[in-house]
Structure formats: C-alpha cells, structure tokens
Amino acid sequence: MVPRTARSLCDIRFLLLLAAAAFIYIQVRLFATQSEYADRLAAAEKAESQCTSHTRSLIDQISMQQEKIVLLEESKKVRDEEYYQLKTLVRALEKRNLEALISKNEVPVAAVVIMACNRPDYLQRTVDSILKYHSSVSSKFPLFVSQDGTNPDVKSKALSYSQITYMQHVDLEPVHTERPGELIAYYKIARHYKWALDELFTKHNFNRVIILEDDMEIAPDFFDYFEATSTLLDNDKTIMAVSSWNDNGQVQFVHDPETLYRSDFFPGLGWMLTKSTWEELSPKWPKAYWDDWVRLKEVHKDRQFIRPEICRTYNFGEHGSSMGQFFKQYLEPIKLNDVHVDWKSADVSYLREDKYLVLFRKIVSDAKPVHGPDAVPTAHNLDVDVRIQYSDQRDFERLARQFGIFEEWKDGIPRTAYKGVVVFRYNRTQRRIFLVGPDSLRQLGIKHS
Structure with missing residues (x-):
C-alpha cells in the first residue's frame, strides 16, 4: 500500500505538468497572435502611407486647379470689362448714327x-x-x-x-x-x-x-x-x-x-x-x-x-x-x-374691314360661277371673272395644281386666302379667277346661285 504522502506528491507533479503544458500553449498562441497583429499593423501602416501620399497628390492637384480658377476669374474680369467698354461704344455709335439718320x-x-x-x-x-x-x-x-x-x-x-x-x-x-x-x-x-x-x-x-x-x-x-x-x-x-x-x-x-x-x-x-x-x-x-x-x-x-x-x-x-x-x-x-x-x-x-367686306363680296358675287369637272378648261375659255368652288383642301390642291398657283395650306388656310377665297389674275390680264371655299359664300354674305 502506497503511503499517502507519496500519492499527494504524485498528484502535485501531475498538476504542475498540466499547468506547464497550458502555459506553453498560451505562450504559443500569444506569440502567433502578436505576429499576426504585427503583420496587420505593418499592412495598415503601408496603406496609411499610400493614402497619405495619394492625399498629398490630390491636394497638389486641387491647389493647381485653384490657381487656374483664379487665373480664369481674373481673365474673365478683364474680358467682362472689355465687353462692357465695347457695348458702351456700340451704344454710343448707335445713338450717334440714329441722331444723324x-x-x-x-x-x-x-x-x-x-x-x-x-x-x-x-x-x-x-x-x-x-x-x-x-x-x-x-x-x-x-x-x-x-x-x-x-x-x-x-x-x-x-x-x-x-x-x-x-x-x-x-x-x-x-x-x-x-x-x-x-x-x-x-x-x-x-x-x-x-x-x-x-x-x-x-x-x-x-x-x-x-x-x-x-x-x-x-x-x-x-x-x-x-x-x-x-x-x-x-x-x-x-x-x-x-x-x-x-x-x-x-x-x-x-x-x-x-x-x-x-x-x-x-x-x-x-x-x-x-x-x-x-x-x-x-x-x-x-x-x-x-x-x-x-x-x-x-x-x-x-x-x-x-x-x-x-x-x-x-x-x-x-x-x-x-x-x-x-x-x-x-x-x-x-x-x-x-x-x-x-x-x-x-x-x-x-381696306378697312367694314368697307373691304362689302367690296370683296361684290366682286366675288359678280364673277361667273363655273361648276363641274371641266371647270378649269371652261374658265380658260371665258373672258370674264369666274369663280370655282372647291370642297376641301384636297380639291383645292387639285385646282391650284391645274392653274399653277401655290397649293400649300397652313392651319386650314390656303396661301393668300381671304374668307377661304384665293384670287389671282388670268394670264396677265384684268380677268380674275376666284377659287371659293365651301363656306366662303356664307362668310361673305353671298347667296348660292
């Protein structure tokens, strides 16, 4: 039978051995952590150095741009002053010319x-x-x-x-x-x-x-x-x-x-x-x-x-x-x-509105109405003013094309028209041709014949 004193001493040695192993493990982990931290710190210092260098570069660029802006502002002031002087000169010349004219x-x-x-x-x-x-x-x-x-x-x-x-x-x-x-x-x-x-x-x-x-x-x-x-x-x-x-x-x-x-x-x-x-x-x-x-x-x-x-x-x-x-x-x-x-x-x-309406009504009313598909050939053979009625824009363009006048409309109005009536002379003579819109006679106050 082992004496009690010997067994206690053995337990103590075992515990010391465990403690030593734990200490060694802790020291190894601590060293690894310190090494990893040192690497990270070195990388951070390198990144900081690069950032500082880049920042300095940006500051230098901004400084250069600011100098350019100052120069441009000064140049603009000079140009504005020149422009103002030229504008004043032009106004003086305009005034002098007008006074002379x-x-x-x-x-x-x-x-x-x-x-x-x-x-x-x-x-x-x-x-x-x-x-x-x-x-x-x-x-x-x-x-x-x-x-x-x-x-x-x-x-x-x-x-x-x-x-x-x-x-x-x-x-x-x-x-x-x-x-x-x-x-x-x-x-x-x-x-x-x-x-x-x-x-x-x-x-x-x-x-x-x-x-x-x-x-x-x-x-x-x-x-x-x-x-x-x-x-x-x-x-x-x-x-x-x-x-x-x-x-x-x-x-x-x-x-x-x-x-x-x-x-x-x-x-x-x-x-x-x-x-x-x-x-x-x-x-x-x-x-x-x-x-x-x-x-x-x-x-x-x-x-x-x-x-x-x-x-x-x-x-x-x-x-x-x-x-x-x-x-x-x-x-x-x-x-x-x-x-x-x-x-x-x-x-x-x-040409006043009230007088002109009466005058134009009379000359259109006095013109000979010509109808039908042969209206244009018939108009060529007459020796009096004639009027030909068109039904819509397409019909007007057909008639205008046959006579050779402008066919174009703008916002529902043919070129030169008054109350939808387009008038022109026939072959350099006094004779007039009236192309009359579908609502022109009513606007002029002329009864359909």
Whole structure:
C-alpha cells in the first residue's frame, strides 16, 4: 500500500505538468497572435502611407486647379470689362448714327431692319437695292442691319455703309431641337428675330418696324407703299401686319400695281408691324418656325394682313436655310413692281374691314360661277371673272395644281386666302379667277346661285 504522502506528491507533479503544458500553449498562441497583429499593423501602416501620399497628390492637384480658377476669374474680369467698354461704344455709335439718320423734327414712319447672318454677297445686293430709293426718305425710314453671329465679312460689309446702324446678336446658348433631325438654323433664326425686334421696339422705341431679309430687292415704291398703309395699320385693329409680298405674285398671275388685298394668311417676306402688336407677340415668341407660328389662328386671332397684288419685294435667295424650297417654281418667277404708283394721293381706306367686306363680296358675287369637272378648261375659255368652288383642301390642291398657283395650306388656310377665297389674275390680264371655299359664300354674305 502506497503511503499517502507519496500519492499527494504524485498528484502535485501531475498538476504542475498540466499547468506547464497550458502555459506553453498560451505562450504559443500569444506569440502567433502578436505576429499576426504585427503583420496587420505593418499592412495598415503601408496603406496609411499610400493614402497619405495619394492625399498629398490630390491636394497638389486641387491647389493647381485653384490657381487656374483664379487665373480664369481674373481673365474673365478683364474680358467682362472689355465687353462692357465695347457695348458702351456700340451704344454710343448707335445713338450717334440714329441722331444723324433721323431728323429731330420728323417722327420716323418705321425702322427698316435687314436680318443677316453669313451671306455678305446677298447682304450687299439687298442694301444696294434699298439705297437706290432711300436717300429721299432716310429720316422717315432709318436703316438697320442686324447680324446673327460673328461672320467677319458680313460685319465688315454692314459697317461699310454710313447710312446704316449695325446691330449684332451673339447667342452662345446651345440649341436643343424638339424633334430629331430638325435644323438648328430655324431655332437660331427665331432667337435672332426676337432679339432684334425687342431691340428696335423696346430699346430704340420705334412705333413700327419693317422686317426684311438679306436676300431681297425692293420696288421703287416700296417706302411710299408702307407709308401709305401705316396709318391704316395703326387705326384698324383687325389688321395684324402689312406685307409687301404676294405668294401668287408670279408674272402670269398679276396685272394691277395699285390693287391691295386683305388676307387671312400671313405672307411675310417684307412686312411691317406695330409696337403694340410686338408687345403681344414677344413674350410668347416660339423657339423655331416663327413664320408658321404667326400663321396659327390662335396667334393671329382672326386678324388679317394687307398684301399687294404685285410684290414690292423680290426674293433672290436660292441658297439659304430653306435650301431653295419652292425657289424655281414660285419665287424666281415673281414680278417685282416697276410701275410708279402715287401712293401719297391714294385712298386705301377701302381696306378697312367694314368697307373691304362689302367690296370683296361684290366682286366675288359678280364673277361667273363655273361648276363641274371641266371647270378649269371652261374658265380658260371665258373672258370674264369666274369663280370655282372647291370642297376641301384636297380639291383645292387639285385646282391650284391645274392653274399653277401655290397649293400649300397652313392651319386650314390656303396661301393668300381671304374668307377661304384665293384670287389671282388670268394670264396677265384684268380677268380674275376666284377659287371659293365651301363656306366662303356664307362668310361673305353671298347667296348660292
């Protein structure tokens, strides 16, 4: 039997052995943990070093960019100051030119602005045509050229004329078309028109403005025509504008240089409007296609336009934004008036709405009605005024095609129409052809025969 003392000593040794093993295990684990921590710490220090280096690089780049921004701001200040000085100079020149062009004792009839962009040769032809007839009325019709953009040749050409006040529209805003494939030129043109008309009506405070484009020649009585109709435009609020253009003014369709018409269709191409009308149009001016916009019923609101039988402008612009559309067929054959008309003695009061309706009703009523599929051949063989009724747009286009006049409609209105009636001369004679809409006789107060 083992003594108790010996057995206790053996237990103690066993416990010490276990404790030593546990201590050694703990030391091994501690060493492994310290080693792993040291590796992580080294990796963290390396990452921190890289981050610090990258941060310093970014700080250096930001510092360089800030220096560039400061330089750009200083450059901008210099340019702004130069721009302000140039703008002040231009205003002073405009004021001096206007004082030279306008007699202090005579209120101008209308400012005349030529809208230009990048065609110096066209601009010269237009200005030279105007200056032929302008000297005797220079104080009544101060001349402006409004250039859209920075074409140096156009600017140089415009500034070469002492009789003209030069304006420049520089628009750096990007153009965003509303539909794919649209030409941005139509958007830029609309912006230019709004800017130029705001300048003339608001800044220069003209009561009327005549708008021309840089591809037009004018007739000898151009200025007298607009002066004669200016009072009518002021006093008859059913007239929105006066135009020098007839879409069906080709040589074979006109005869009388003294005849003027009212029309529900805006002709454009050399037209005069008042300040009050512009104040209505300017706030809602469209982004593009301004001329078609004016032709909308919701815009002209049943107001009408005065147009001549024989054009007082000739459009020679075969090359431009519209890329020669209609030029050969409709524009090139236009007759420009070359007959002297004494507009100073002319009575144009018959164009007032109340008088004109009575007058037009009579001439349409007196025209011989022609019906049936042979209406056009029959009209060719008659020696009196005739009227042919069309049933709808397609029927009108068929008749227009046979006679050779404009077929186009805008917002339900044929070009040149009054109450749906399109009138033109037959083969350069006094005879008139009336194409009459399905509701025209009722609007005119004519009973069906």
